[in-house]
Amino acid sequence: xxxxxxxxxxxxxxxxxxxxxxxxxxxxxxxxxxxxxxxxxxxxxxxxxxxxxxxxxxxxxxxxxxxxxxxxxxxxxxxxxxxxxxxxxxxxxxxxxxxxxxxxxxxxxxxxxxxxxxxxxxxxxxxxxxxxxxxxxxxxxxxxxxxxxxxxxxxxxxxxxxxxxxxxxxxxxxxxxxxxxxxxxxxxxxxxxxxxxxxxxxxxxxxxxxxxxxxxxxxxxxxxxxxxxxxxxxxxxxxxxxxxxxxxxxxxxxxxxxxxxxxxxxxxxxxxxxxxxxxxxxxxxxxxxxxxxxxxxxxxxxxxxxxxxxxxxxxxxxxxxxxxxxxxxxxxxxxxxxxxxxxxxxxxxxxxxxxxxxxxxxxxxxxxxxxxxxxxxxxxxxxxxxxxxxxxxxxxxxxxxxxxxxxxxxxxxxxxxxxxxxxxxxxxxxxxxxxxx
Amino acid sequence: xxxxxxxxxxxxxxxxxxxxxxxxxxxxxxxxxxxxxxxxxxxxxxxxxxxxxxxxxxxxxxxxxxxxxxxxxxxxxxxxxxxxxxxxxxxxxxxxxxxxxxxxxxxxxxxxxxxxxxxxxxxxxxxxxxxxxxxxxxxxxxxxxxxxxxxxxxxxxxxxxxxxxxxxxxxxxxxxxxxxxxxxxxxxxxxxxxxxxxxxxxxxxxxxxxxxxxxxxxxxxxxxxxxxxxxxxxxxxxxxxxxxxxxxxxxxxxxxxxxxxxxxxxxxxxxxxxxxxxxxxxxxxxxxxxxxxxxxxxxxxxxxxxxxxxxxxxxxxxxxxxxxxxxxxxxxxxxxxxxxxxxxxxxxxxxxxxxxxxxxxxxxxxxxxxxxxxxxxxxxxxxxxxxxxxxxxxxxxxxxxxxxxxxxxxxxxxxxxxxxxxxxxxxxxxxxxxxxx
Numbered sequence: 001x002x003x004x005x006x007x008x009x010x011x012x013x014x015x016x017x018x019x020x021x022x023x024x025x026x027x028x029x030x031x032x033x034x035x036x037x038x039x040x041x042x043x044x045x046x047x048x049x050x051x052x053x054x055x056x057x058x059x060x061x062x063x064x065x066x067x068x069x070x071x072x073x074x075x076x077x078x079x080x081x082x083x084x085x086x087x088x089x090x091x092x093x094x095x096x097x098x099x100x101x102x103x104x105x106x107x108x109x110x111x112x113x114x115x116x117x118x119x120x121x122x123x124x125x126x127x128x129x130x131x132x133x134x135x136x137x138x139x140x141x142x143x144x145x146x147x148x149x150x151x152x153x154x155x156x157x158x159x160x161x162x163x164x165x166x167x168x169x170x171x172x173x174x175x176x177x178x179x180x181x182x183x184x185x186x187x188x189x190x191x192x193x194x195x196x197x198x199x200x201x202x203x204x205x206x207x208x209x210x211x212x213x214x215x216x217x218x219x220x221x222x223x224x225x226x227x228x229x230x231x232x233x234x235x236x237x238x239x240x241x242x243x244x245x246x247x248x249x250x251x252x253x254x255x256x257x258x259x260x261x262x263x264x265x266x267x268x269x270x271x272x273x274x275x276x277x278x279x280x281x282x283x284x285x286x287x288x289x290x291x292x293x294x295x296x297x298x299x300x301x302x303x304x305x306x307x308x309x310x311x312x313x314x315x316x317x318x319x320x321x322x323x324x325x326x327x328x329x330x331x332x333x334x335x336x337x338x339x340x341x342x343x344x345x346x347x348x349x350x351x352x353x354x355x356x357x358x359x360x361x362x363x364x365x366x367x368x369x370x371x372x373x374x375x376x377x378x379x380x381x382x383x384x385x386x387x388x389x390x391x392x393x394x395x396x397x398x399x400x401x402x403x404x405x406x407x408x409x410x411x412x413x414x415x416x417x418x419x420x421x422x423x424x425x426x427x428x429x430x431x432x433x434x435x436x437x
Numbered sequence: 438x439x440x441x442x443x444x445x446x447x448x449x450x451x452x453x454x455x456x457x458x459x460x461x462x463x464x465x466x467x468x469x470x471x472x473x474x475x476x477x478x479x480x481x482x483x484x485x486x487x488x489x490x491x492x493x494x495x496x497x498x499x500x501x502x503x504x505x506x507x508x509x510x511x512x513x514x515x516x517x518x519x520x521x522x523x524x525x526x527x528x529x530x531x532x533x534x535x536x537x538x539x540x541x542x543x544x545x546x547x548x549x550x551x552x553x554x555x556x557x558x559x560x561x562x563x564x565x566x567x568x569x570x571x572x573x574x575x576x577x578x579x580x581x582x583x584x585x586x587x588x589x590x591x592x593x594x595x596x597x598x599x600x601x602x603x604x605x606x607x608x609x610x611x612x613x614x615x616x617x618x619x620x621x622x623x624x625x626x627x628x629x630x631x632x633x634x635x636x637x638x639x640x641x642x643x644x645x646x647x648x649x650x651x652x653x654x655x656x657x658x659x660x661x662x663x664x665x666x667x668x669x670x671x672x673x674x675x676x677x678x679x680x681x682x683x684x685x686x687x688x689x690x691x692x693x694x695x696x697x698x699x700x701x702x703x704x705x706x707x708x709x710x711x712x713x714x715x716x717x718x719x720x721x722x723x724x725x726x727x728x729x730x731x732x733x734x735x736x737x738x739x740x741x742x743x744x745x746x747x748x749x750x751x752x753x754x755x756x757x758x759x760x761x762x763x764x765x766x767x768x769x770x771x772x773x774x775x776x777x778x779x780x781x782x783x784x785x786x787x788x789x790x791x792x793x794x795x796x797x798x799x800x801x802x803x804x805x806x807x808x809x810x811x812x813x814x815x816x817x818x819x820x821x822x823x824x825x826x827x828x829x830x831x832x833x834x835x836x837x838x839x840x841x842x843x844x845x846x847x848x849x850x851x852x853x854x855x856x857x858x859x860x861x862x863x864x865x866x867x868x869x870x871x872x873x874x
Contacts, residue, residue, distance in 0.1 A: 024732065028588070031776070032586060034653065034773065035773050124765075138575075138578070138582075138583030142578065146575030146578055148472050148757035148758065148761075149469060149757045150754065278718075294750075295746045295747060295749055295753075296741065296747050297573060297740065297741045297744075297747050299573065299738075299741075300739040301737075303734065307734075309732045310734055313586060313733035315586070316585070320585035321582050325767070327770075328767040330766035330767020331766060331767075336471065
């Protein structure tokens with residue numbers, strides 16, 4: 001075997017991903033050394049509890065509770081603890097001592113990205129985070145490097161496996177959200193507290209990371225508009241299917257141009273996606289990121305968005321990249337945030353909508369509804385009226401499904417309020433945005 | 438605007454891709470400088486004929502016929518001439534003078550890759566070639582970096598847009614190869630001499646590049662088994678459809694394990710792909726690369742495989758990467774070919790097959806055919822018999838469609854010979870491999 005320079009790798013955390021990373025580092029050490037041009041010595045694994053059970057059998061002597069001591073003297077620090085503290089402090093300590101950092105910590109990057117990247121720049125180190133945006137799917141390098149000479153127009157990502165699993169089963173089985181969620185929890189697809197997934201927090205963190213990269217702009221997490229999927233009903237999914245759509249939780253990152261001035265919008269919400277769109281056929285817990293760039297046109301990246309060993313693949317790719325950079329010399333490249341585009345609030349975003357109303361089945365109702373839409377500045381593209389009570393008698397309730405042309409969220413929202421307040425509208429059943437048309 | 442260090446970019450070639458690269462470099466100069474952290478000065482464009490028409494209007498003073506003079510003193514040389522010479526000499530000259538090289542030249546890399554990469558290593562320069570394998574689709578960085586810590590098991594790529602366009606139209610229209618090819622030539626999807634595309638030469642070059650990267654092994658082009666699509670008939674496509682398949686020209690790069698010893702196989706041929714496979718829904722001239730890795734699981738990368746402006750996106754991403762490396766310092770990382778796995782000839786590859794035979798519709802025919810298959814060591818998975826002449830009378834001809842279990846190419850090929858020589862077999866209609874099941 002070739003003699004390589006030895007690099008010390010410190011691993012922080014030994015959960016689902018960390019234990020797989022450690023196992024693969026130990027098992028494929030020789031092969032990874034050939035790839036990296038450096039021997040990757042697993043110097044230790046910092047954990048809170050030395051006796052916690054692990055997914056992978058690992059030598060006990062590698063474990064330590066003294067993360068700081070482990071970090072000091074490491075060439076590459078792999079942070080897989082998750083959460084903000086002490087992950088942030090450890091990351092800054094590592095960068096401060098000149099180590100490169102590999103992280104899968106989307107929460108940390110989405111909330112403290114600029115601080116972390118500045119700390120890396122100060123010492124010429126690099127931060128690698130392929131695992132932080134879409135699990136095993138290579139999306140960071142394509143956005144950061146392959147598309148660096150292009151202009152990204154739009155990203156639409158299915159970046160949360162749990163919600164895609166739930167929506168996909170609701171779609172294929174006609175089941176209710178609560179039932180599928182309970183089953184997903186039983187099967188391990190959803191956590192006991194599913195809030196981070198089903199309320200879109202996880203997707204919003206990933207959207208912030210993707211948008212920052214794609215638009216060379218620091219995107220604070222609080223500027224990401226976020227809606228979850230808890231209000232999605234079996235009825236809404238059935239209605240969507242009838243209209244040729246599937247409902248997906250999307251992370252949308254969009255470049256907007258208004259009279260030559262550019263801005264961006266970053267938002268997470270359940271949206272209607274045409275069944276013919278490539279994203280519509282992303283099933284189960286899989287993820288996919290659809291990217292449209294000015295020159296490259298549409299691109300799609302598909303794969304497993306989560307899972308311990310899958311995510312470990314992305315982490316180890318980053319470890320090899322960090323090692324190669326150590327051997328090659330030179331400083332880290334740093335993040336390009338020089339475009340620094342303004343981020344518009346959701347109210348100024350325009351999309352197409354589908355509004356479903358329950359209305360009284362009486363003469364003049366359609367005219368009233370159309371009038372309110374027109375007053376609100378919302379232009380109607382399609383109207384479908386279905387009788388909710390199939391006895392055919394007037395005086396019951398009917399359903400109006402209205403597809404709009406592009407409308408500003410603000411105008412749409414005010415118009416929906418006036419529809420809800422109208423005498424002829426019994427209930428606003430759903431208001432969903434349409435993406436991917 | 439920030440003051441950046443200036444890097445001189447020399448462009449060789451101003452064809453469909455080159456003229457777009459030049460246009461984008463000039464049009465988006467300020468933005469690219471922000472991305473790269475360096476001003477990218479288009480120092481000149483070397484062409485054979487100063488007066489040839491260009492796709493993009495470019496300042497005449499940029500053009501020169503003296504490529505050598507342009508290369509000398511450039512920091513980044515972008516080689517978009519295509520072909521082996523003088524592209525090879527220019528590339529070696531550029532690397533010899535310490536410049537980084539960006540190339541879309543798959544022919545050069547597939548035939549002289551090791552020479553080019555060694556020349557880069559000698560001076561610590563880098564060769565970037567995102568545009569050489571699948572046009573605008575980022576596949577080089579994912580394979581080279583993101584999956585560097587994983588083990589690629591298999592790649593199945595639709596990497597030639599022309600053949601996918603032809604096969605897709607044959608599939609959707611039931612048209613014949615020759616008719617669709619003529620139409621594709623008229624519409625600009627196929628060249629006047631379509632040999633490189635329809636005979637699989639282009640795909641074989643890309644397969645060699647992808648396999649080299651994925652398996653860390655230098656893969657000489659002559660070790661790539663290659664078959665084109667000229668023998669594919671409308672009948673074969675219809676029969677495939679009836680059986681739930683679509684015919685795609687695939688570049689297959691596979692890691693084989695035999696009693697613990699690893700080897701690889703690289704091959705290009707039209708194959709039956711199940712309609713439920715993600716590759717089956719790659720339509721028109723689009724490309725897609727399906728990658729299976731041990732830890733990451735299945736991944737797919739989809740987009741435009743060709744086109745001037747699309748490919749220019751990949752080239753410019755490489756130019757920005759090269760510029761960032763110049764600014765960051767350090768040497769190029771070099772290619773990892775240290776695994777150096779043996780490459781097995783096609784005869785030793787095992788796949789599933791579908792064999793279609795025209796046989797006499799007489800008693801005992803199936804038994805004879807089954808006997809020959811069994812003698813050849815080919816195990817039968819499915820048999821479908823259809824009567825070719827639908828008058829129902831015995832004595833006519835019938836069609837046997839035989840799906841095999843995995844069989845070695847060598848055994849299969851010998852068995853097909855004995856079938857062809859048999860009295861009961863009137864004609865071997867087709868023998869197609871099945872991939873993606």
